[in-house]
Amino acid sequence: xxxxxxxxxxxLNYRARPSVTRAAPPRISVKCGYNFESANFxxxxxxxxxxxxxxxxxxASKVVSQQEDSxxxxxxxxxxxxxxxxxxxxxxxxxxxxxxxxxGENKALQPKPLTITDLSPAPMHGSQLRVxxxxxxxxxxxxxxxxxxxxxxxxxxxxxxxxxxxVELWVADxxxxxxxxxxxxxxxxxxxxxxxxxxxxxxxxxxxVHHCLLALPGVRKEYLTRVISHxxxxxxxxxxxxxxxxxxxxxxxxxxxxxxxxxxxNNLRETAAIASARAAELYGLQVLADGIQDDPxxxxxxxxxxxxxxxxxxxxxxxxxxxxxxxxxxxxxxKVLSAFAFRNISLTKIESRPHRIRPIxxxxxxxxxxxxxxEYLFYIDFEASMAEVRAQNALAEVQEFTSFLRVLGSxxxxxxxxxxxxx
Ligand SMILES: O=C(O)C(=O)C[C@]1(C(=O)O)C=C[C@@H](O)C=C1
Numbered sequence: 001x002x003x004x005x006x007x008x009x010x011x012l013n014y015r016a017r018p019s020v021t022r023a024a025p026p027r028i029s030v031k032c033g034y035n036f037e038s039a040n041f042x043x044x045x046x047x048x049x050x051x052x053x054x055x056x057x058x059x060a061s062k063v064v065s066q067q068e069d070s071x072x073x074x075x076x077x078x079x080x081x082x083x084x085x086x087x088x089x090x091x092x093x094x095x096x097x098x099x100x101x102x103x104g105e106n107k108a109l110q111p112k113p114l115t116i117t118d119l120s121p122a123p124m125h126g127s128q129l130r131v132x133x134x135x136x137x138x139x140x141x142x143x144x145x146x147x148x149x150x151x152x153x154x155x156x157x158x159x160x161x162x163x164x165x166x167v168e169l170w171v172a173d174x175x176x177x178x179x180x181x182x183x184x185x186x187x188x189x190x191x192x193x194x195x196x197x198x199x200x201x202x203x204x205x206x207x208x209v210h211h212c213l214l215a216l217p218g219v220r221k222e223y224l225t226r227v228i229s230h231x232x233x234x235x236x237x238x239x240x241x242x243x244x245x246x247x248x249x250x251x252x253x254x255x256x257x258x259x260x261x262x263x264x265x266n267n268l269r270e271t272a273a274i275a276s277a278r279a280a281e282l283y284g285l286q287v288l289a290d291g292i293q294d295d296p297x298x299x300x301x302x303x304x305x306x307x308x309x310x311x312x313x314x315x316x317x318x319x320x321x322x323x324x325x326x327x328x329x330x331x332x333x334x335k336v337l338s339a340f341a342f343r344n345i346s347l348t349k350i351e352s353r354p355h356r357i358r359p360i361x362x363x364x365x366x367x368x369x370x371x372x373x374x375e376y377l378f379y380i381d382f383e384a385s386m387a388e389v390r391a392q393n394a395l396a397e398v399q400e401f402t403s404f405l406r407v408l409g410s411x412x413x414x415x416x417x418x419x420x421x422x423x
Contacts, residue, residue, distance in 0.1 A: 128151055128152055128153040129149050129151070129152040129153070129173045129174055130152065130153050130155050130166075130171070130172040130173050130174070131145040131148070131149045131152040131153065131154055131155060131172060131173065131174045131175070131176055132145075132155045132157050132162075132163040132166040132167060132171075132172035132174070132175040132176070133145040133154060133155070133156060133157065133163060133175070133176050133177070134156075134157050134158070134159060134160050134162075134163050134177060134178075134254075134255065135156060135157075135254070135255035135256070135257055135258060136156050136255060136257045136258050136261055137154075137156060137257060137282055138256075138257030138260060138261075138275065138276055138278050138279030138281075138282045138283065139156070139255045139256055139257040139258070139275075139276075139279070140178075140207060140209050140256060140276060140300060141176065141177070141178060141255070141302065142154050142156065142257070143207055143276070143278070144176050144178070144205050144207045144300070144302040145176040147205050147207060148174075148176050148203060148205040148302070148304050149174060149176070149304075152174070155171075155172050158254065159254075160177055160189055160190055160193055161193060163175040163177055164177075164193055164197045164199060164305070167199055167305060167306065167307060168197060168198070168199065168307065170307075173306070174202070174304055174305060174306050175199065175304070175305040176205065176302050176303070176304050176305075177190050177302060177303060177305065178190065178232070178300050178301070178302050179191065179301055179302065179303050180300070180301050180349070181209070181232055181236060181298070181299070181300045181301070182295065182297065182298055182299045182300075183235065183236045183293065183294055183295055183298050184232040184235040184236050186351050187232065188351075188353065190303075191351055191353055191379055192353060194303075194323070194379075194408055195323055195377065195406075199305040199306060199307060200305065200306055200307070200308060200309040200310075200408065200409045201303045201304065201305060201321050201408050201409025201411050202304050202305065202306045202309065202310045202409060202411050203303070203304035203310075203411045203412060203414075204301060204302065204303050204304065204319065204411060204412075204413065204414050205301075205302045205304065205414050206299050206300070206301050206302075206414045206416070207299065207300050207301075207302060208297070208298065208299050208419065208420045209233075209236065209293060209298045209299060209300050210276070210277070210290075210291055210293065210298070211233055211236060211237050211256075211274050211275070211276070211291070211292050211293045211298075212274070212275065212276065212277050212280060212287045212288075212289065212290050212291070212292065213227070213244070213272050213273075213274060213287070213288040213289040213292055214260050214263065214272060214273045214274070214275055214279065214280045214283075214285040214286065214287060214288065215263065215269075215271075215272040215273075215285060215286060215288050216263065216264065216267065216268070216269055216285060216286070217284070217285070217286045218286075219269050219272075219286070219288075221244065221246060221288055221289075223269060223270060224246055224247075224248050224270055224271070224272050225247070225248055225249065225270040225271070226248055226249050226250075226251060226268075226270060226271045226272070227241065227246065227248045227249075227250050227251070227271070227272045227273070227274060228250075228251045228252070228253050228259040228262065228263070228271060228272075228273055228274075229252070229253065229256050229259045229273055229274035229275065230252065230253065230254065230255050230256045230258075230259070230274075231252040232300075233256045233274045233275070234250050234252060234274065236293045236294060236295075236298055237274055237292045237293055237294060238294060239294045240289075240292040240293065240294055241292070244289060244292070248272070256273070256274060256275035256276065256279060257275050257276065257278075257279040257282070257283075259273035259274065259275055260273040260275040260279040260280065260282070260283045260285055261279075261282075261283050263283070263285060264283040264284055264285055265283075272288060273285070274292065277290070296420055297420040298420070299420065301414075303321075303409075304411075309409060309410070310409075310410075310411060311387075312385040312386040312387040312410040312411075313385060313387055313412075314385055314387045314388060316412055316413075316415075317383065317412070317413040317415060318383075318384065318385030318386075318387075318410055318411065318412055318413060319348065319381055319382065319383055319384075319410070319411060319412075319413045320381070320382055320384060320385065320386055320391060320407065320409070320410040320411075321379065321380070321381045321407070321408040321409050321410075321411075322379070322380050322382075322395070322398075322405060322406065322407050322408060323377055323378065323379045323380075323405075323406050323408060324336070324377070324378055324380075324398065324402040324404060324405040324406070325355055325375070325376070325377050325378075325402060325403050325404040326376075326378070326401060326402055326403065327401055327402055327403040329401065332401045332402075333378070335401045336378070336380075336398050336401055336402070339394045339395075339397040339398050340380075340382055340394050343390040343391075343393065343394050344390075345382050345383060345384045345390060345391065345394055346382065346383040347380055347381065347382050347383075348381045348382065348383055349379070349380065349381040350378065350379070350380050350381075351378070351379040351380075352376040352377065352378050352379075353376065353377045353379070354374065354375070354376065354377075355375035355376055355377050358375050359374065359375055360372050360373065360374060360375065361373040361374075361375050377404075379408075382394075383413070385410055386407065386410035387410075391410075395407070
């Protein structure tokens with residue numbers, strides 16, 4: 001049995017800061033496509049927020065590893081490790097956070113049962129959750145933000161980096177950002193930003209992406225000389241654009257809806273945009289071609305980010321995302337993957353990115369010469385909750401082969417019914 005070591009131990013033991021009363025978010029001006037003074041871009045979102053509140057319970061406390069202080073240094077069961085959530089003493093039993101009663105002289109330590117309010121504090125400003133996304137209204141990211149937080153207030157940001165910052169600086173409560181698309185692959189920028197920032201993944205949402213070719217009213221396909229869109233959208237429509245037999249240059253812009261807005265605002269009669277039907281409505285464009293993604297079941301996966309992690313649970317399917325750099329040795333990646341395979345934990349995603357701090361490992365061999373190996377950071381998503389012992393043990397093993405390991409989040413899987421034509 002492996003002993004639990006940081007960073008995943010943090011997932012099990014939470015201790016509140018001395019006071020959990022937060023100051024009001026500072027008024028911070030961030031370069032962002034949103035007027036924070038007049039926060040009036042709100043949507044009449046649906047009513048399933050309570051579902052998210054219960055499943056995505058947000059801690060108002062900073063994560064502190066209590067386990068480090070344990071005299072035994074392990075956590076193999078028994079209610080011996082007392083942690084706390086939001087000032088409530090809790091005991092850890094079988095690696096789950098379970099409030100337990102203490103008696104007699106320990107009365108003072110008697111844990112107060114957690115309530116839903118402790119787990120899901122309302123936004124500190126006393127109103128809707130503010131949800132940052134990259135793009136302008138009509139972007140797929142806005143639709144993803146709306147799907148993730150139906151009662152939220154969507155906040156458009158001009159760059160992914162800005163969306164991260166709005167949450168870190170309390171301008172927004174959550175960010176919803178794309179990480180991969182079924183046709184275009186990974187959105188690498190967001191993988192890099194996940195590491196550079198300290199936000200936690202608290203959920204995921206998968207959005208069917210249905211692209212349209214949009215132009216000013218009256219424009220015919222033959223007049224077009226240019227198609228503009230987000231690079232991912234251009235990639236997702238590559239074959240369809242060729243089949244449409246357009247004589248056009250393809251140009252990348254920041255987001256799909258921004259492309260539609262640009263065509264409309266500048267009255268560009270030779271330029272079309274690839275964007276959503278909603279963008280066509282918002283910016284007064286006509287749909288020249290509908291459903292031009294190369295695969296009808298085109299889907300983008302977004303992650304929901306927050307300042308605090310959620311408490312991992314075992315009563316519904318959870319996913320956990322980690323990032324690690326491997327240590328010296330041979331077959332490291334194989335050993336890491338085995339840690340999951342031996343415990344029947346499915347991996348749903350593996351991504352490698354350059355290790356920017358130490359990009360190259362030079363191996364000098366006097367007889368053969370000098371080998372220059374690229375160094376990587378590996379991102380893995382696996383299907384288990386950090387509340388499960390098998391996940392904790394897998395990570396304990398992974399840590400033996402890695403020089404760096406961080407749990408990016410343990411969160412409920414998107415289990416909504418598959419309906420690719422619904423976007
Ligand atoms: O431009 C948009 O509308 C976005 O929301 C961005 C984005 C992306 O970054 O992948 C999101 C979903 C689609 O895959 C295409 C573009």
